[in-house]
Amino acid sequence: MLTPYKHEPFTDFSVETNRKAFESALCQVEKELNQAYPLIVNGERITTEDKIVSVNPSNKEEVIGTVSKANREIAEKAIEAADEAFKRWRNVNPEERANILVRAAAIVRRRKHEFSAWLVKEAGKPWKEADADTAEAIDFMEYYARQMIELKDGKPVNSREGEHNRYFYTPIGVTVTISPWNFAFAIMAGTTVAPIVTGNTVVLKPASTTPVVAAKFVEVLEQAGLPKGVVNYVPGSGAEVGDYLVDHPKTSIITFTGSRDVGVRLYERAAVVHKGQMHLKRVIVEMGGKDTVVVDKDADLELAAQSIVVSAFGFSGQKCSAGSRAVVHEDVYDEVLARAVELTNELSVGEPKTNETYMGPVIDQKAYDKIMSYIDIGKNEGRLMTGGKGDDSKGFFIEPTIIADLAPDAVIMQEEIFGPVVAFSKAKNFNHALEIANNTEYGLTGAVITNNRDHIEQAKRDFHVGNLYFNRNCTGAIVGYHPFGGFKMSGTDSKAGGPDYLPLHMQAKTVSEMY
The missing domain is CATH 3.40.309.10 (Aldehyde Dehydrogenase; Chain A, domain 2)
Structure with a gap:
């Protein structure tokens, strides 16, 4: 039984011990800079010649890490791996899927300052902003785990005499997650674990300016017990890899956070039905504001x-x-x-x-x-x-x-x-x-x-x-206090971190049995 949800507290950096702990995390991260990170497809590490070089926006000379860059061939492998994994993952008990999120949240909580230090380095975030980003990532995992437990048996519907009716939710399929750089951990994590906990599989294409934090998070999901192929890590160019993933007939859900122009273009592409596609794609987009x-x-x-x-x-x-x-x-x-x-x-x-x-x-x-x-x-x-x-x-x-x-x-x-x-x-x-x-x-x-x-x-x-x-x-x-999403050209008002978000990643099914 999960405890009631309560959001992750922010760190008080006016306390000296907290400052010292964060300074220590920054020193540790600095020792780990400029490492190479492979792609992860079906649990396999793939290294490519073409690289994405992540740099510190505060110091252009400081390389955060070098990440292998996916191409269309690898994107195809990722979609196929996610599609195959979906056949098994969709049948995993929702409580076990939720438990993986809780375990992942616990791992991140123990490494909270470390992840925040990566955000300071890779995204240029001040300490307070980085700490809030990491706290929100933890919140998404904890909140969505509890929401899945509430949704696992569906919603009550009426039954007539001699008839038993059920209304429940079922996973949809392969999800393409295209995450932004500004909340390089929180939004990336939230838009990855929501489809996972609802029984879908994920191809994750993080922002090219902040791919290292995403790589670290995928490692956490593996450590928490996520089976291979359920999440596949494929950073790459939007024009080559992003469009291919969006257009693919086996893609069922697309979740995107970014600019209005890219979001509108993605929405248009997702509406096209391609050869072999037997469904209309679900699209969740958040496109900014004024x-x-x-x-x-x-x-x-x-x-x-x-x-x-x-x-x-x-x-x-x-x-x-x-x-x-x-x-x-x-x-x-x-x-x-x-x-x-x-x-x-x-x-x-x-x-x-x-x-x-x-x-x-x-x-x-x-x-x-x-x-x-x-x-x-x-x-x-x-x-x-x-x-x-x-x-x-x-x-x-x-x-x-x-x-x-x-x-x-x-x-x-x-x-x-x-x-x-x-x-x-x-x-x-x-x-x-x-x-x-x-x-x-x-x-x-x-x-x-x-x-x-x-x-x-x-x-x-x-x-x-x-x-x-x-x-x-x-x-x-x-998360859980102010469900987030906007009207008009700000997106589909999908309300991330709210009670209506997870059902966007599932299909409602009605089953009626006569006695």
Whole structure:
């Protein structure tokens, strides 16, 4: 019997013993850098000549690891291995599948600082952000294990006299998991173990910028007792390997987290029925956001400024939930803007060698160039209040940036920047603020800072986002507490970490027997 779910606590780095333990983990990880990692297909280690080189975004000269790169031939082997393993895995007792997740969570919990240290190195995460990423990975495993136990016998339906009816869930087949780099452990783990615990098999293609953390996690699943072929690790290019996996007639489920453009393209490809395909593919996509913190005139203005800054600059704004827009009532606009600038100027930026570093680098050169180009656009569209500079000489560092006095339809008010940039816009009243908040194609998260109860009720109805928060920041959803997913072009609102997520990976079956 599993204990009730409770989310993994975050580490308090103000405690010296915790700091020392994390420093020790960082030292250990540094000794293990620049190793080679093979592909894993049906339990077999495969080494290829073509490699993916993972580097530290804080220090471009530091190689995290060299990972073998899959091609279409290996992708085909992975699909076939997953398809064959599915024949056995689908019949494994759901409780045993859940137990594997619990064992894997226990292994990661014992190595928590080690995994977080890998995230510091490979993703450039500050300590606090890395620790939260690892905690969320543990949470996904623990939560989905318990959810599977609840779902294993199905749901009650009515039976008539002389008739017995059952309604239960059955696995679907091979799942292609395409995971992102920004939550290189949490989302990668969650989108891998959800199909596994529901009886499906997985071909995992992690982001090419963070493949080492994924390799470490697959090793944990093996250690926890996952049979060979149930998860297959095949990092590779999206154009060569990703498209092939999505198109394959034996692929049954596709789960993707990433950009809008890639997600839409994937969704279109998945709709095509290929020769030999006898099913329609299930698609779960999360595609980003352009999230807004709305500040009412009747608000705690200090809380408002803090919420804007935390939402915008946590992990350098590289979260789909990041608050990249602040829409503030004109009566309090100047005061909130001034305080947000003060708070932003207090933030430290650099390589996250210690817990004192608030903001690290952005992920790579492509991201750096894109963000800096948006800052240039913003300087022409509005008023640069602070930040605006970057330095990519050693790592990919960009100052936390505030641009004010923007029109609601300005480019940097509409397009996802995915970096440490927040755009300020003025609202005439609360209705106008909600109108601006809803004026993008995205609908992922949002926050409203107000003490007006009527406005809270209005926002519940009219602020069109999947995750809405009042009097707090708009990031930091916790598994089992804040099921996560968005409206509109933010994706399929699949609500990861919530009670409706696992059934997306299964088919409901009705069985009726006459006595």
